[in-house]
Amino acid sequence: MEKFQAINTWVNGIVWGWPLLIAILGTGIYFTVQTRFISFTKFPYIMKQTFFKMFSKSQVGEGEITAFQAVATALAATVGTGNIAGVGTAIAIGGPGAVFWMWIAALFGMATKFAEVVLSIEYREKTANGHFVGGPMYYIKNGTNMNWLAITFAVFGAVATFGIGNMVQSNSVADALNTTFGIDPFITGLVLATLAALVIFGGIKAIGKVTEILVPFMALVYIVGSLFVILFNIQALPAAFVLIFKEAFTGSAAVGGFVGSSFSLAVRYGIARGVFTNEAGLGSAPIAHAAATTDHPVRQGMWGVFEVFADTLILCTLTALVIVMTGAVETGLDGVSLTAAAFGMGLPFGEYIVTFGIIFFAFSTILGWSYYGERCVEFLFGPKATVFYRLVYLPLIVVGSVGGLRTVWALADTLNGLMAIPNLIGIGVLSPVVIRLTKNYFKKGGLYEKDQVL
Template sequence: MDSFIESFLEINDVVNDLVWGWPLLVLIIGTGLFLTIRADFVSFTKFGYAMKQTFFKMFAKEQVGEGEVTAFQAVSTALAAAVGTGNIAGVGTAIAIGGPGAVFWMWLAAVVGMATKYAEVVLSIEYREKTEDGRFIGGPMYYLDKGANQKWLAVLFAVFGATATFGIGNMVQSNSVADSLQTTFNIDPLITGIVLAIAVATVTIGGIKKIGKVTSVLVPFMAAVYILGGLLIIALNITQVPAAFGIIFRDAFTGSAAAGGFVGATMTMAIRFGIARGVFTNEAGLGSAPIAHAAATTDHPVRQGLWGIFEVFADTLVLCTITALVIVMTGAWDTGFDGAALTTVAFDEGMPFGGFIVTFGLVFFAFSTLLGWSYYGERCIEFLFGSKTIVLYRLIFIPLIVVGATGGLRAIWALADTLNGLMAIPNLVGLLLLSPVVVKLTKNYFGKEGIYQHEEKS
């Protein structure tokens, strides 16, 4: 049995390298660039307006239009799923393998990814459905089916998404929390797994309304603590900031020479791992976030689409940048550590007890990811087999949290990363096919007679 699992893991590693290789990365960046141009650079020209309608209206109680949850609760659920271990471990991995230059390419992925996420959210609202019991459901499987008339791609996405949720959105997260708590506080992973499972079950049984309420409190809180901690370290080492940016920009185009425990990285490695980890952190193009946005209360697809721009900006250009700067400016990047361990070392180097901030972040980020991805999995399962199968899905999802915390089912864990990448392919095809719809809705909103012009005049 062990030899079979080893063989499976070796084969999956090869397949995973192909899935997350250059063809997909070029497709992701290419789609983002194409949508940026097609939508008249809306993520740049209307960035200020987007922040005004999102960041400065986070807690607004007045909501116009139909939906199950507020716009902020919807984006909180999406951010809860995206702002996970990728912001801590993912950035550390990108730098450990691709060198500091990987950060530049992570930024590039985010810059074009804002248009991708915008388009995903716009389409999720345009093609969402209202169920008999009053729920609003949507996402790539719905706009692939109803909009692009590609049922087979919709099914493929739902299969990949439902399966990936057990690894990327479940066992990977619970294992990260268990490992961190065991290392820092010597807490038994089994206990961590059981507590996490109970907490997730308590929230998810209430559906998107309960998840939205919890994440709308949890996401701002955990992000604020992590951001303030990171900014404090940057302030304490402010003289190192110019040098850190210099290293990032230089190594982005030259690669990183071997130094300390760092084995060196080529420019090609910096590009590949920077883009791949960037997409992993903000999920622009994967098609997961629009599933949560589909439940938002809004009066126009573009209004909710603006939250997609905010989402990528907050996730990568703020949170990931803080993590990256701390790692580079403290010099921890060449210590030989990887992933979350590298980020922990960097925060400890930056200030006393800085590692506790990372532990705190891992626990809450991972818990929030469990909540967001549980919802994604439910919607994928519902699309494939109907709403009656949701209970069965939960009966599988919840126990796997404990299994993941104790390090079990590594084969499924490894496969999930591959499936996570495969989700992007049908979704990106759908975005390209439906780009005229995105353009039409964008012009409808920002045109001479659109909502934007009326708001600007009032």
């Protein structure tokens, strides 16, 4: 077992190392340029079509769930412990400057997520029972005919769900509740598994109905709590931004319990945590978007831009500002402990905000990733295999809550990164399709101009 862990650690270091990070960032830059900077030039229009139509029930086109239910499911899977623990880890190792590189990853990641979602709609399939299925395995298979590559993605995705989307999340909730309220981790696991089962067995429609309520609620509470900390320490806000921009290019000096970091660490951990939190390039979110009701791939693609914006540029930024403004980075803490300490330093009982965030963020991630895993398993073995998948997935929530199978966690983290390789190849080969569909949507007399008139 120790030998396996050593090998996995070595492979994980390569997977989440510079080559993949450069590939993901480079892909984002490429699609940003090729779509004529759609994430920036059309940002007001994108917000009009997404944020301001969040709860609209008037849907045009085919699909199983509303456009917002699709993005809520994707956000449910994306907004997880990475927004709390991941940001804390990035700053603890890479210093405050890592936040700047996290922003850079998100700004270009919006175009990557846009491309992924566009392709997921363009190449999705409608099953015999009326379900819409899609994602990297389908656009790779149907768009490039490289079935082996599609199967590779599905295998990586199916196994990764058990760790990164399941046991890691339940363990985070169990730890938080045990530390704060003394609740037995096993009890926490049973409750989480039961609640998850009630939703998961209802399929994508049930998941969508739950997440469209859960995601806005949990995001609002966390945002309000973060803003209170920032407002109570508003005098430190200008200095925090100066520190972030300054140390993005110089690294951090050792202060207090903080060991300091280099420019290289700031870039690496900033980009890595940015990718880890918004999942742009990993290929997971397009699986949920494929079920959306929409009249054009680009219209749903805009929800991909919104997804990255909300996850990283809003939620992760708030976490980062709280950590930097309160000076918690000098405590020498890491991950969730660092974030909890920062909220506690900035607001009476502020650590409860972190506990709340972990509970809801992690539970929503369990729901979202269960759907991703089902679709990957269905692609590999057929619809009947999804029942077996659920019967394995749900008990592992309890196993994770008590800290079991940590080797699986480590392997899942590696496979989570490996998902990006076939996905990046797929969207790279199919980039002309993304460009063609984008031009088609924004052409004279097209859907864009009709929306402007309306």
